[in-house]
Amino acid sequence: MNHRLNRLRELCASKKLDGFIITKPENRLYFSGFSGTSGLLLITGSDAKLLTDFRYVTQAQTQAPDFDVVRHGITIYKTLAQTVNDLGVKRLGFEMDYVTWADYQAMQSDLSGIELVPHKIDELRMMKDAAELAALKKAVWIADQAFSHIITYIRPGMTEREVALELEYSMRRLGAEKSAFDIILASGVRSSLPHGVASDKVIEQGDFVTMDFGAVYNGYHSDITRTIIMGQASDKQRQLYDTVLQAQLAGVAAVQPGRTGKQIDEISRNIITNAGYGNYFGHGLGHGVGLNIHEEPRLSPGGDTVLEAAMTVTVEPGIYIPDWGGVRIEDTVVVVSAGCDVLTASSKQLIQVER
Numbered sequence: 001m002n003h004r005l006n007r008l009r010e011l012c013a014s015k016k017l018d019g020f021i022i023t024k025p026e027n028r029l030y031f032s033g034f035s036g037t038s039g040l041l042l043i044t045g046s047d048a049k050l051l052t053d054f055r056y057v058t059q060a061q062t063q064a065p066d067f068d069v070v071r072h073g074i075t076i077y078k079t080l081a082q083t084v085n086d087l088g089v090k091r092l093g094f095e096m097d098y099v100t101w102a103d104y105q106a107m108q109s110d111l112s113g114i115e116l117v118p119h120k121i122d123e124l125r126m127m128k129d130a131a132e133l134a135a136l137k138k139a140v141w142i143a144d145q146a147f148s149h150i151i152t153y154i155r156p157g158m159t160e161r162e163v164a165l166e167l168e169y170s171m172r173r174l175g176a177e178k179s180a181f182d183i184i185l186a187s188g189v190r191s192s193l194p195h196g197v198a199s200d201k202v203i204e205q206g207d208f209v210t211m212d213f214g215a216v217y218n219g220y221h222s223d224i225t226r227t228i229i230m231g232q233a234s235d236k237q238r239q240l241y242d243t244v245l246q247a248q249l250a251g252v253a254a255v256q257p258g259r260t261g262k263q264i265d266e267i268s269r270n271i272i273t274n275a276g277y278g279n280y281f282g283h284g285l286g287h288g289v290g291l292n293i294h295e296e297p298r299l300s301p302g303g304d305t306v307l308e309a310a311m312t313v314t315v316e317p318g319i320y321i322p323d324w325g326g327v328r329i330e331d332t333v334v335v336v337s338a339g340c341d342v343l344t345a346s347s348k349q350l351i352q353v354e355r
Contacts, residue, residue, distance in 0.1 A: 261303020
C-alpha cells in the first residue's frame with residue numbers, strides 16, 4: 001500500500017495540506033486494506049492512522065499493517081480531533097464528493113482551529129496496479145463463466161427473475177463475494193429499458209434477452225452485458241444487433257492512451273447515428289470500473305479525461321426502441337500502451353437459444 005499512500009502524500013504536498021481524512025469505504029479499503037464498515041483514515045506526511053471502534057480493532061490491525069490503529073471513543077471525530085492536535089495538523093483535506101453536510105458540520109464542530117479543505121481523491125484510483133488487475137480479471141472470469149452457464153439454463157417459460165437468481169447463484173458458487181449490482185435482465189419489449197432490473201415477466205420465444213451483470217472479487221467489480229435471442233432472430237433483430245456489435249467493436253478498437261473518453265464515445269456513437277438509431281442511444285459509451293462499479297474515467301460526450309495505461313473501462317453501446325426492444329453489448333477492458341486488452345471473454349456473436 002506504500003505507493004498508494006505516497007501518491008496521496010504528493011497530492012497533499014501540492015495542495016499545501018498537512019493531512020487528509022478518508023471516510024469513503026472504497027478509498028479506505030484502497031489506501032489501507034481495511035474492509036470493515038466503520039472507521040476513518042488520517043494520513044499525514046509521516047503518519048498513517050486508522051480510527052475505528054471496538055468491533056474492528058483486531059481486523060484493522062491484521063488488514064492494515066501500514067497503519068497505527070486507534071480505537072476511538074464515544075464519537076470518532078472527538079478522537080480525530082485529539083489525534084490531529086497531537087500531530088500538529090492545521091490544514092486537513094477531506095473527500096468533497098462523499099462527506100455529507102451533517103458529517104462536515106460534526107467535523108467542523110469537533111475540529112475547532114483546523115482548516116478543513118474539500119478535495120477529490122477518487123482519481124488516484126483510476127490507474128490500477130498489478131494486484132488490482134488480478135482481482136479485476138478474476139471478477140471478469142467469474143462473470144464469463146456464469147454467462148456460459150446461463151445460456152445452457154435459460155428457456156422460454158422462465159421468468160426474468162428466475163434467470164437472474166440463477167445467474168447470481170452461479171457467480172457466488174464460482175467465488176464472487178456478491179453481485180456487482182442488481183442484475184439487469186430484460187426480455188422482449190422490456191429489453192428497451194437500459195436499466196430493466198429483472199421482473200416477473202415470462203421470457204418468450206422470439207424475445208431479445210439483455211443481461212447486464214457482474215461479480216465482486218476482493219472488492220473489485222466486473223461488468224458485462226450480452227444480448228441473446230430466444231429462437232431464431234428476425235431480420236430486424238439481426239440488423240439491430242449487428243449495428244450495436246459494430247459500434248462496440250469500433251469503441252474497443254478506439255480505446256488507447258492519449259485519447260479522451262469523449263473522442264472514443266464519438267467514434268462508436270457515429271456508427272449508431274449513421275445507421276439511423278442515434279436517438280435510441282442515450283447514455284455514455286462506458287465508465288471506469290474497479291472498487292466502484294461506476295468510477296472515473298468516463299467514456300461519454302462529456303468525458304474529458306485522457307486515458308492512460310492501466311486504466312480499466314467498460315465499452316457498452318446500445319440501441320433501445322420503446323415498445324419493441326433493445327440490444328446492448330459490453331466488455332470490460334484495460335488500457336495498455338498499444339491500445340487495450342479485452343478482459344471479457346464471452347462471445348459477442350449473436351447467440352440464438354433454441355429450446
